[in-house]
Amino acid sequence: MxxxxxxxxxxxxxxxxxxxxxxxxxxxxxxxxxxxxxxxxxxxxxxxxxxxxxxxxxxxxxxxxxxxxxxxxxxxxxxxxxxxxxQPENKRTGPNGKSDFVTEPIPESSWRSVWPRFLDEGAGKLILEPFGGKMSEISESETPFAYRAGYLYNVNYYVDWIDRSEEETRKHMDWICRLYNEMGPYVSKNPRASYVNFRDLDLGSNIDEGSLSSRYSNAKIWGERYFKGNFERLAKVKGRVDPSDFFRNEQSIPSLVEEEIVEDNKGKVEGESSSHQNLLSNMF
Structure with a gap:
């Protein structure tokens, strides 16, 4: 290292x-x-x-x-x-990481099936970070980081490589993706949570086109996996300080502007009202 x-x-x-x-x-x-x-x-x-x-x-x-x-x-x-x-070449190379949160103890038999993966060619690291203690005393809505009481530890999957060849990249990416999929039954669900400091672009990324509300809806796919229910609050704060969403990257918090939410809801109500009127006219 x-x-x-x-x-x-x-x-x-x-x-x-x-x-x-x-x-x-x-x-x-x-x-x-x-x-x-x-x-x-x-x-x-x-x-x-x-x-x-x-x-x-x-x-x-x-x-x-x-x-x-x-x-x-x-x-x-x-x-x-x-x-x-x-400037480094614009290619996807190491390091690469994924993450999970665990809410129930993983059986020893399951761990025994995981260990042989670290003998594979292209194997990386598995890091377990324990939670609990003072972290569990803080409400999940008090700060953006929502994984508090009920979460036992965080799992980080990590691979790193220097050779930029397509073969080496595929070998390491296949290893981390395979291990991540195998751990699926033993980690948090609905949604499967991820740690924001291990940014995972495989979860999704921001889109540049469409309204701010449509960008927000797209970003919820990965945003709620990082922040749970705090994601909407973060987007509203971003909407106040950066209403045009000028400052952004692949997985930055999108701007959610209150006025646009009202307009979207107004359009939905008007559409429902129009359909109800058509239904009534067809009845008489």
């Missing part, structure tokens, strides 16, 4: 981890890939990784004005020139 770090992490990471860590700058989320897009200062190149520890006490300096060449502000006055050749 290669550990990336922000700046000055001697007070955060153990010494043994600092020896293997590299200082990077967070640039955002990689497109069509599960991971953070980072600039490695030591190697002077872009990397995509999820093995990152952030130093939230350290802030990056304000970026200088654009002089025609793309720049990224760094600590002190350092400027990194980003050339087109440095």
């Amino acid at each position: 290669q550990i990336m770090r922000g700046s000055e992490f001697s007070d955060v990471l153990p010494t043994i981890m600092l020896m293997r860590a590299k200082k990077v700058i967070f640039l955002g989320y990689a497109k069509d890939v599960k991971g953070y897009r980072l600039w490695c200062i030591e190697d002077s190149k872009f990397v995509i990784s999820m093995d990152v520890t952030f130093n939230e006490k350290s802030m990056i300096a304000k970026a200088p004005k654009d002089n025609g060449v793309g720049t990224v502000g760094t600590t002190k006055s350092q400027v990194i020139k980003i050339e087109p050749k440095d």
Whole structure:
């Protein structure tokens, strides 16, 4: 495992981890890939990784004005020139992740059927994160994260690979999808919940066309798997601060504007009223 770090992490990471860590700058989320897009200062190149520890006490300096060449502000006055050749290829490569939530203990016999999967070629990792304690004392509607009381642990399925060939990509993706499907009977249902920090584009993605309400209806397919009943509330908040849904990505919260909801309901009522009138006229 290669550990990336922000700046000055001697007070955060153990010494043994600092020896293997590299200082990077967070640039955002990689497109069509599960991971953070980072600039490695030591190697002077872009990397995509999820093995990152952030130093939230350290802030990056304000970026200088654009002089025609793309720049990224760094600590002190350092400027990194980003050339087109440095950009990673636009292909779906590792890392890739999926997730589940467990509400009932999984039988030992079921786990025994899962373990052999980790001997397969292209096998990845299975991470179990326990819940309970203080988390269960917080109402599921108090924060966007809704998986509180009644959830035993979170399951993360993770694969990572470097070879960008189609064969290698298919091998790793087949492994994680097969394991995810086999775990289906043992995890949460209606909906099958997912952890938002393991963004899974296989669940669906935003559409660019149509009204805001139709975009919201499309996004509910995956949004409620991340946030349960909190998804609608988040969309309404987004509708207040960004009513045109300008800031978005494949699985960003869509904007749900109250006025459009009223108009949609008005159209439904008018349509029902018209059908009732036609029915009455045919009766007499």
